[in-house]
Amino acid sequence: MSIIAVVGDCTTTTALALAAGWPSGHDAVILEADRTGGSLAAWLGTPASPSLSTIVANSPALGNSPSTAWSAVDAMVRHAPSGTRFIAAPVRSRAASRALSEAGGTLFPLLAQLYEPTIIADIGSYAVADAPSVLFSLASSIVVCHRQDAASAGAATVRLERLAELVQFLATFGVPLTVALIGDRPFGPDEVGQFLTADGQAEIVxxxxxxxxxxxxxxAGRTGVSERRLARLPLIREASALARQVAPAETDRAPDSSRIDQLGSSR
Structure with a gap:
């Protein structure tokens, strides 16, 4: 199973946009892997359970085979009205952290051995000083989301220094690294890319x-937006291009418009 680790700013929105624009013919499941607690079930209008804690609690039924483990997990994967498939983290941080720690030792390594579906892991904000997430070492690709502070070039520059530190850390895992730059002010993507690779320690897209x-x-749950209007909105278009970029090479490169249609119609 390919794992796409999504880390940084606005990761839940980005993960949902990636899932909506995922290439057709292949399955993607969002894994909410934020140690501070989950919000995805509430956003998607579904009950809080089953969650990752439920899956971990049923770990004896997973077995030692990747295919057997996924069969057991798949039965507990949530289906949002929009068609999005996801595994929610517990809402409270202690429960979320405990479930992720337990899953990191058993469940995630098993699932990483499978090809389908692709897991889009929403890790949330992350600092280099935090305990390393096992999902980074299992990922086939990492997407670092960075929202610029358009109000102040000085504040934006400080945040870029922290982004550079994170990128250098993530580069040590040796997998393709993409920086998703949210917003075009005060710096353009070429400027940010040159800054992040100035020391030659990281190769990024x-x-x-x-x-x-x-x-x-x-x-996040707003209603009243038609599927036609949603499909034309800029984030959906650009996230579809990002999905085609980070999806496993074997996938069909056309975005699955039915996911976008379902998302709009559910709202």
Missing amino acids: MHSLPVDDLTAAVF
Whole structure:
């Protein structure tokens, strides 16, 4: 199973946008892997359980075979009205942290041995001083999301220094690294890319994502936006391009428009 680790700013919105624009013919499941607690079940209008804690509690039924483990997990994967498939983290941080720690030792290594489906792991914000996530070492690709502070070039520069530190750390895992730059001010993607690779320690691909508050609001539960309008919104278009970039090479490169249609119709 390919694992795409999504880390940094606005990761839940980005993970949902990736899932909506995932290439057709292949399955993607969002794994909410944020140690501070989950919000995805509430965003998608579903009950809080079953969650990752439920799956971990049923670990004896998973067995030692990757295919057997996925069969057991798949029965507990949530289906949102939009069609999005996901595994929710517990809402409270202690429960979420405990479930992720336990899954990191048993469940995640098993699932990483499978090809289908692709797991889009929403890790959330992360600092280099935090305990390393096992999902980084299992990932086939890492997407670092960075939303610029457009109000102040000085503040944006400070945040870029921290982004550079994170990128250098993530580069040590030796997998393809994409920086999704959210917003085009005060710096363009070429400027940011040159800054992040100035020391030659990291090889990254830059990808621009727009600040799109309407799409983010729809993902967070806003109603009244038609599927036609949603499909035309800038975040959906750019996230589809990002999905084609980070998806496993064997996947069909056309975005699955039915996921976008379902998301719009569910709102």
